[in-house]
Each structure stands twice: as C-alpha cells, then as structure tokens.
Amino acid sequence: xxxxxxxxxxxxxxxxxxxxxxKDATSAVKGDAAEEVYVAPGEYDEFYAFLxxxxxxxxTAYGLPSGRLLKEIPVxxxxxxxxxxxxxxxxPFFNTSYGEVPWDDAHHIELSQTDGKFDGRWLFxxxxxxxxxxxxxxQTFKTTEIIEIPDVxxxxxxxxxxxxxxxxxxxxxxxxxxxxxxxxxxxYKENFQGRVNYVSVDQETGEMSLSFQIQxxxxxxxxxxxxxxVSHGWTFLTTYNSEExxxxxxxxxxQRDKDLMAVINWKKAEEHLEQGKGKEQKTSYYHNVxxxxxxxxxxxxxxxxxxxxxxxxxxxVYFVPVPKSPHGCDVSPSGEYLIGNGKLSADMTVFSFSxxxxxxxxxxxxxxxxxxxxxxxxxxxxxxxxEAGLGPLHTEFDGKGNAYTTFFISSEVVKWDLEETTVVxxxxxxxxxxxxxxxxxxxxxxxGKYLLAMNKITKDRYLPTGPELAxxxxxxNIEGEKMExxxxxxxxxxxxxxxxxxxxxxxxxxxxxxxxxxxxxxYVAKGEGKAKVVRDGNExxxxxxxxxxxxxPDNIEGIKMGDEVYFHVTNLxxxxxxxxxxxxxxxxxxxxxxxxxxTLTLKWEPVKPGVFPFYCTDFCxxxxxxxxxxxxxxxxxxDVELQWSLDEES
Amino acid sequence: MNISLNMxxxxxxxxxxxxxxxxxxxxxxxxxxxxxxxTQKTTKKNKAEKExxxxxxxxxxxxxNVNLTDPLNENMIESGKAIYEMKCASxxxxxxxxxxxxxxxxxxxxxxxxWIMNMITNTDVMLEEDPVARKxxxxxxxxxxxxxxxxxxARDVLEYMRKNDMKQVGKxxxxxxxxxxx
Numbered sequence: 001x002x003x004x005x006x007x008x009x010x011x012x013x014x015x016x017x018x019x020x021x022x023k024d025a026t027s028a029v030k031g032d033a034a035e036e037v038y039v040a041p042g043e044y045d046e047f048y049a050f051l052x053x054x055x056x057x058x059x060t061a062y063g064l065p066s067g068r069l070l071k072e073i074p075v076x077x078x079x080x081x082x083x084x085x086x087x088x089x090x091x092p093f094f095n096t097s098y099g100e101v102p103w104d105d106a107h108h109i110e111l112s113q114t115d116g117k118f119d120g121r122w123l124f125x126x127x128x129x130x131x132x133x134x135x136x137x138x139q140t141f142k143t144t145e146i147i148e149i150p151d152v153x154x155x156x157x158x159x160x161x162x163x164x165x166x167x168x169x170x171x172x173x174x175x176x177x178x179x180x181x182x183x184x185x186x187x188y189k190e191n192f193q194g195r196v197n198y199v200s201v202d203q204e205t206g207e208m209s210l211s212f213q214i215q216x217x218x219x220x221x222x223x224x225x226x227x228x229x230v231s232h233g234w235t236f237l238t239t240y241n242s243e244e245x246x247x248x249x250x251x252x253x254x255q256r257d258k259d260l261m262a263v264i265n266w267k268k269a270e271e272h273l274e275q276g277k278g279k280e281q282k283t284s285y286y287h288n289v290x291x292x293x294x295x296x297x298x299x300x301x302x303x304x305x306x307x308x309x310x311x312x313x314x315x316x317v318y319f320v321p322v323p324k325s326p327h328g329c330d331v332s333p334s335g336e337y338l339i340g341n342g343k344l345s346a347d348m349t350v351f352s353f354s355x356x357x358x359x360x361x362x363x364x365x366x367x368x369x370x371x372x373x374x375x376x377x378x379x380x381x382x383x384x385x386x387e388a389g390l391g392p393l394h395t396e397f398d399g400k401g402n403a404y405t406t407f408f409i410s411s412e413v414v415k416w417d418l419e420e421t422t423v424v425x426x427x428x429x430x431x432x433x434x435x436x437x438x439x440x441x442x443x444x445x446x447x448g449k450y451l452l453a454m455n456k457i458t459k460d461r462y463l464p465t466g467p468e469l470a471x472x473x474x475x476x477n478i479e480g481e482k483m484e485x486x487x488x489x490x491x492x493x494x495x496x497x498x499x500x501x502x503x504x505x506x507x508x509x510x511x512x513x514x515x516x517x518x519x520x521x522x523y524v525a526k527g528e529g530k531a532k533v534v535r536d537g538n539e540x541x542x543x544x545x546x547x548x549x550x551x552x553p554d555n556i557e558g559i560k561m562g563d564e565v566y567f568h569v570t571n572l573x574x575x576x577x578x579x580x581x582x583x584x585x586x587x588x589x590x591x592x593x594x595x596x597x598x599t600l601t602l603k604w605e606p607v608k609p610g611v612f613p614f615y616c617t618d619f620c621x622x623x624x625x626x627x628x629x630x631x632x633x634x635x636x637x638x639d640v641e642l643q644w645s646l647d648e649e650s
Numbered sequence: 651m652n653i654s655l656n657m658x659x660x661x662x663x664x665x666x667x668x669x670x671x672x673x674x675x676x677x678x679x680x681x682x683x684x685x686x687x688x689t690q691k692t693t694k695k696n697k698a699e700k701e702x703x704x705x706x707x708x709x710x711x712x713x714x715n716v717n718l719t720d721p722l723n724e725n726m727i728e729s730g731k732a733i734y735e736m737k738c739a740s741x742x743x744x745x746x747x748x749x750x751x752x753x754x755x756x757x758x759x760x761x762x763x764x765w766i767m768n769m770i771t772n773t774d775v776m777l778e779e780d781p782v783a784r785k786x787x788x789x790x791x792x793x794x795x796x797x798x799x800x801x802x803x804a805r806d807v808l809e810y811m812r813k814n815d816m817k818q819v820g821k822x823x824x825x826x827x828x829x830x831x832x
Contacts, residue, residue, distance in 0.1 A: 515798065516736055527736035547740040548792050550750070572740055574798035622791050647749070 049500040056493025067489035076104035082593040088601035092297040116163035116444030120505035131155035150285035171221025188246040192218035223328035229335030233267035238326040258321035272313040278306035293520040330395040352382035383421035396441030406433040431457040439500040512576035514597030521599035523568035546580040548621040554629030558642030581617025708764035711772030716763040730810030737797040759824035
C-alpha cells in the first residue's frame, strides 16, 4: 500500500512536470515524503491538530501527519449541519450584550495546561469581533460555554493561557472609550483606553469567570503569551499604535522605531486585588453555559467587573520597547526567552526574562508612559536575530534549543538557535504564512516532530475553485537538522492559529454516547412508553423518541394554525455512532442531529393546513427511508382533537 | 499489567470494564482467560471455537452460567421492567408480535438465559458470530443495538422476561429444563 502511494505521488510529480506547471514546491519535496504522511486505512493519526477557523467562527480538528479532516466543531457560528444554534437548547449560546450574534471571527486556540504541559481537558478559542471566549469539551468535541468580555473591542489578543490554566488572558485590540460613550473620534488620546482581562478557569469544571481587568493606555493590544517555569506569573503583550493614532493606522501607527511590549506581573495583580485595590465598575455582559445533564444552554447577564488601575498598583505593569510594530511575543520552553516578532523589521528581538527582572529590580527605566515604567531595552536584551527574513510573525519551539518563525513577506519558515540567535535552516512556504504550530510548541515540553505552517495566500496550490480559494497549510518534518516539507493540504475558513496534541491524550477519554439514565432534559422521553404530546395554550410539546428505524409517535393530529410546535426528540440508542436526524417540512430552524442518549428540540410553526411529513435525516439503518411520520395541521378553531400514535396504538 | 488490574475489578461485575477486557483481548488476539466471577465465568472465544459448526446454546460473551432462582425476585423484576421500558420497548413488545424485533413472549422457553444475557450485553459479537442471532438479523433486517446494559441490568431484564412468560404463556425457563432432561 505504501509503495503504491509513493508510486502514485511520484507519478503525479512527473505528470506535473510534463505539463509545464511545476512549482518550486514539487522539487522541494523528497520522493519518500508520501511515506511519512501515509496513514493506512484503519490506522490512526499520531496527533490531533485543532485549527481555528477565522471568519468561519469555528474550529476544525485534523489528524497529523495525514492532514485528514476529522471534524468541524461549531463555536461562534450557527451550523446547520448538526443544528448547532438552531436547536432550542443551543440558541442561547449566541446571546450577547449586542443581542443575538450568529457569527464571529475565531482566532487563537489554547489547549488547557497543567504544569506548563497540555493536559487534554479543554480547548479555548476567542471571538474577535464581538469579544468572547469559548470553551470546548474534549470528551464530546462540543462547545460547552461562551463568556463575553465587557468594555473591550476586537478581542484579537486572546485567550492566552497560564501554565496551570489559572487564567485565560486577553487584551483589547482596538482601544475605545471605556465604558462606551458618544465622543468625537479625534478625542482619542483623551477618551480612549485599553484593557487587559483575566478570566479564571475552574479546575474541576472548566467554567470561566471574569476575575479582573487592568486599565491600560489606548494602544492596540495585539497578541500575548504567559510566562512559564521561571517566568510563571507574568504576562507579555505586544502592542502597536503607541502613537495613539485613530486614522490611517497603516502609516500613522508605524511612525516610531519601537513600540511597547506590556509586561504584567499577574501574581502582583492578585495581591493588589486581595488588598482591595480593585474598583467595581458597572457593565453588562453575557455568560452562556451548557448544563451537561440536559444539554441546555442557560444565559446569565453579569452586571459588574473589577478594574485595577496601574497607578494604584505598584509593580504590576511595565513596558519594554520592541522594534517596529511587533506582532506577538512567544516564550521559550524554559520561560527564559521572550521573542518579539517585529513584523515591519527584518530582525527578531530576544529578551531575557532574568535580565528583564533584574532591570526591574535595579529600576533601569528609560522613562514612563502615563506613570507606567518603561524598562531599558538594552538592559533586558538577550540578543537579536539579524535579517533572518522579511516580516517575522510567529515563533514556536521544538524543545531542543531551536525556535521556528514564520516570515510573512518572504514566505518562509526559519529555524534558528535560541541561545546563539543564529539561523540554522530555512524552507519556503506556499505562500505567506501567518501562524505556525508544533505539537506542544508553546509548552514547557514540546513534542516536536512536525511543524504546520498556515498560509494566508493559496494562489496556484490546488485545482482552482473560482475567486475564493481554500487556505493552504504545509506540514514539515522537523526531526532532523533540516526541515522537510512532507504535505500540503487545504483548510477551512482562515486558520489563524492551531495547537496539536498527541492523540493518546484525548482518544481514550472520548465520549461515545450519552447515557440515557443520566439525561435530565425536562422534555426527555426515556422509553417509547413515555412518548406523548402535550398542549399548553398554543404551545404543543411533542415528547418524541427515535430508535432504528422509527419515531414514536409517528402520527400526530390536532395541531392548529397559530400553534408553536416543539419536537423534543430523544435518541434512545445507546451505542456509538448512531445519531438520528430530525426535520419537518418547512422548518425554519433547519434540522436536528441527535446523538445517542441526547434530547434536542426543534421549534416548528406551521404556515398552512395540511399533512406534513417528518423524517430522519441521518442514514441510520437499512430501513432508514422508512423512518418517518406525519403531522396534521388543521385550521385555527378546528375541532380535530390532539392525538398521537405509533402503529395505530396511542 | 492492565489485564490483571482489570480482572480485579471484574469482581464488582462492571460491564464497562468487562467489555474493555473483551475488546482489548479481541484486539490483541488469543488472550483466553478464565476467571470465576460469582455465577459467571469469563472466556474469550478464540477463532477456532467461533467457527465450530454447532451453535452454542449459551451464545457468545461474558455470561457462561446463570443460576435461575425461584420464587421470582420482585426487586429485580421492578428494575428489569424500568430498563425494558426505557431501552427495549421501542422494538420488542411483551406479546408474540414482532415489531422491529421479536416479541418477548415465550423467550425463556426458547432461549437459554445465558444466550439472552449475551445477546443483550454482547450484541455486536452475537450478531456477527452466533448462528441463531445472525439468522434473526436476516429476518428482522434491523441490527439490534447494544443499549449499554450492564450484566446486572441484563439479569434484571431476564427476571422480568421470566415473569412475562408466566403471564403470557403460563410457563418459563423451559429452555433450561429441556436441556437438563435431554
């Protein structure tokens, strides 16, 4: 099989060469690359990779090294494929202080950590546009919680996790009036502020809660990382627009030679909080949590937040200069080195945490910004990686002393020695990579082995699909001294970041079905004998069961025009991979995909009298086509009585 | 190491763990083991056994020996009835009529209690390998699902079936009695 695959690949390459469309990439791939990514039928990938979907609002799970798409996990966007956001249970996920928001721009993935290493419990991701953070359960691969972050704008800089998942740290990308008010835009310097937010994570349930926010100058907080090991307890955030421009940022926010990286001591912030330095501020934001025993999402509106002001909290916030508009700072596995990726510079700045700390202790400051000390650049510098490429963006690590950085403008990945700050190897990517990920690459103990570069430009990589193309991703083997390109595959949406984790940290715990006994949904029918139809005014509740291959009841009469019909479908199956689908003609809320042991609800408002079929939409068995029923709708005021049956038995 | 650990847990007769062993053993192949677990014995059937021409009237699975007791245990019947209504009644009625699967009436007179409990708890293997179960799948066309019952749950359902047989056909456990008399 392997030989065959290699043969086919070789054949494809030679065919490509013959028709004259060969790209540099084909010659960049060694002949045995196919063997390295080939996962035979029935075998499993070594890693799960979770890729954010950018403007899809969702996350995708891929297997590595094969690049096979395993699942799209809906998070911030409604997803008709499985009824996410359409079922009555999941609609509240989209509640925000701006009303119902059915979409977002999902950027950064964070797997939960214990002692600076992935632990396989949860996955977190941010919503950029209407600021929120979501939690995904890695037993069910379902979104189980979404929390809104108040008084910020453009939550790009999120949800960066601390080494024991104490906090998810975020910062406002756009500074705005806080709280919002009606002011002239050119009063920016007077009225606009930034915020850095600390969301705590309950270590038992994973439940998120906004612990405190720090008031910051009106810069654009772009990306962050938290310290680990020696630097645990600190957060580092790159900013741009220290010019505090409000128009033509392309030019006006790129004036200065250096911008400022924020350095926050969050352990110190906790102390100030304990001393009562936090100020309660009125605000309003939503917290939407799924109850695991019912699958129902409840929304709660929170009314206040605790704000810390650096002016009142000594030793909590510092700045350090970084060359030209940095986009992200990444922390080495030991926690000692902080890499400032100056996206308009050809150089990479490497800070030493111990020097930084020493400079703070020695008060080696080069002035301040609104009272926040600016640490002396030279005093905290470890070294500069000179002219490694154009447009450095993001860096991860292999745990063997090397860093790997994407260069957007020169379309390449560069491997370099952290200690020596010298280039070791470089490989082209196709084209213009944004983020990259190495399994465990942001943790204390990277697994190494592969590097996945996620590119912003696809152009000629695949068969063309009109003006819109899938984004490309490239996988490299990084086990040797030289990186080797081994796979190229299309992705969904625009992956901004990804994290990869060994499959054996997740696979054994994956839930196969929900236990019926543990289903506490208020409209569950635990057994066909419990199926019934109940009228409550103009609301009609159908307690329906589904099992291969029939619904109970499957004949329903006595529905009247003006009724709101709620089909509560309980899947009675108790084995893996036997979902049942449900929809009814004209349903405005799409359909449901009900997992074994689960109850989901579809709301249906009939628009005309008649008899309408409902059916199972997931091919469940040899008699799937037979899995259907009828609902009769009578005119308003009709004397048809409410009745239901299966096989002519009520 | 895992196996011996799991074997200790077997004493509390958790089906999930028992199934894990079965699957683990099946995936590793040829890990036959015999452990006394109260009234039941665990044996992994190997391929040679599976392919033997005659059907084992006890079916294939964890359940090797069931001690039927009289009078009927009312607590077990109550639990068995609740499980039946939640997980079985969609397809199996209490009378003779076949709906999706066969009606339950007379079942303890036609099938050994071990076969019944193996069919409930080891459904997929039974449908693949037990000749009687395979033949019924050909007739019914819908695969019986594994409904996640523990061995204890299945025993309760069996007790409920015995009571149902008395009500429906006036006798029970005839399959065991026939074998003992032959």
